[in-house]
Amino acid sequence: MNELADFCKNLKKDFTPKIKNSKEPVKYWSEIDIIEDKPVDAFVIIFRTKGCSWSIKSGCTMCGYFNDSLWKNLDHKDILLQFEKAMEKYNGEKIVKIFNSGSFFDDKEIKSKTRISILNDLINKVDKISVESRPEYITNDKLEEIYDIITPKNFEIGIGLETADDYIREKSINKGFRFSQYQEAANKIKKYGFKIKTYLLLKPPFLTEEEAIFDNIETIKKVRPITDIVSLNPTNIQRNTYVEYLWKRNQYTPPWLWSVMQVLIKSKRIMGKKRIKCDIVGGGSYRGPHNCGKCDSEIISNISNFSINQNIVSFFLFV
Numbered sequence: 001m002n003e004l005a006d007f008c009k010n011l012k013k014d015f016t017p018k019i020k021n022s023k024e025p026v027k028y029w030s031e032i033d034i035i036e037d038k039p040v041d042a043f044v045i046i047f048r049t050k051g052c053s054w055s056i057k058s059g060c061t062m063c064g065y066f067n068d069s070l071w072k073n074l075d076h077k078d079i080l081l082q083f084e085k086a087m088e089k090y091n092g093e094k095i096v097k098i099f100n101s102g103s104f105f106d107d108k109e110i111k112s113k114t115r116i117s118i119l120n121d122l123i124n125k126v127d128k129i130s131v132e133s134r135p136e137y138i139t140n141d142k143l144e145e146i147y148d149i150i151t152p153k154n155f156e157i158g159i160g161l162e163t164a165d166d167y168i169r170e171k172s173i174n175k176g177f178r179f180s181q182y183q184e185a186a187n188k189i190k191k192y193g194f195k196i197k198t199y200l201l202l203k204p205p206f207l208t209e210e211e212a213i214f215d216n217i218e219t220i221k222k223v224r225p226i227t228d229i230v231s232l233n234p235t236n237i238q239r240n241t242y243v244e245y246l247w248k249r250n251q252y253t254p255p256w257l258w259s260v261m262q263v264l265i266k267s268k269r270i271m272g273k274k275r276i277k278c279d280i281v282g283g284g285s286y287r288g289p290h291n292c293g294k295c296d297s298e299i300i301s302n303i304s305n306f307s308i309n310q311n312i313v314s315f316f317l318f319v
């Protein structure tokens with residue numbers, strides 16, 4: 001393990017999970033998303049699991065998802081109870097997104113029989129299902145298992161690549177996998193006809209604003225032929241993370257909203273008909289992407305609209 005990986009691990013050495021209830025999901029809500037270029041309702045569920053295995057071993061520099069995890073093994077029934085509880089609020093949304101602040105295909109977080117039960121329940125209710133996973137858990141066996149249940153074109157797997165640059169992914173993000181692993185996982189996903197969503201991080205630590213924009217654009221050029229959609233995630237300051245450690249010592253600031261707009265304008269030109277979306281977490285606050293405050297809410301609202309309509313024209317009112 002390198003120095004940064006050790007540091008990320010040590011930051012969590014005294015961590016004790018505050019929430020103990022294994023039958024309660026982290027969150028569930030309804031939002032708008034897109035199927036075949038049309039806005040539709042989507043239902044999002046975030047399961048509370050043991051936690052991302054990489055996070056327990058060391059963890060990414062910006063990721064505070066472990067704060068919501070239990071750090072202990074859960075029973076198959078616990079996740080199903082969480083699913084039932086969330087589904088009480090399900091209201092016929094066409095998309096269901098199953099997130100678990102880790103990897104849907106990691107058996108330590110969600111067992112095979114749990115995955116199958118959930119997908120079997122959803123398949124006749126929804127038009128599209130989205131999940132997320134690190135590439136090492138995306139194996140032919142696991143894809144084969146779900147291929148028997150679901151329609152491939154309606155199943156999307158998101159991978160948090162963050163950047164196509166292996167040096168930045170290792171030295172700034174401590175992601176723990178290489179670009180080639182993302183490519184291999186993407187090839188397997190494509191072989192089964194499923195869709196790929198690629199998450200990119202705007203402004204990991206140690207990059208200037210300009211370097212971060214450049215890194216996103218170069219990454220988008222590389223992933224465009226591979227991915228079906230890109231989701232841009234500007235860094236926000238999450239609790240008990242390395243990024244928070246730097247931020248508290250004035251050694252890191254979240255990206256400007258100007259930078260987010262610049263990346264979206266340039267990326268859309270590269271992506272062409274393929275979609276790029278951006279969810280701003282903590283936008284306008286000190287812990288999230290922000291400008292001076294005057295135009296923050298207007299820009300954030302334009303970014304949300306762009307994620308739906310893909311129209312960059314409204315950004316030119318600001319740049």
Ligand code: SF4
Pocket residue numbers: 052053054055059060063064065101102134160175
């Ligand atoms: S960003 Fe993803 S891979 Fe990294 S620690 Fe968080 S959940 Fe795990």
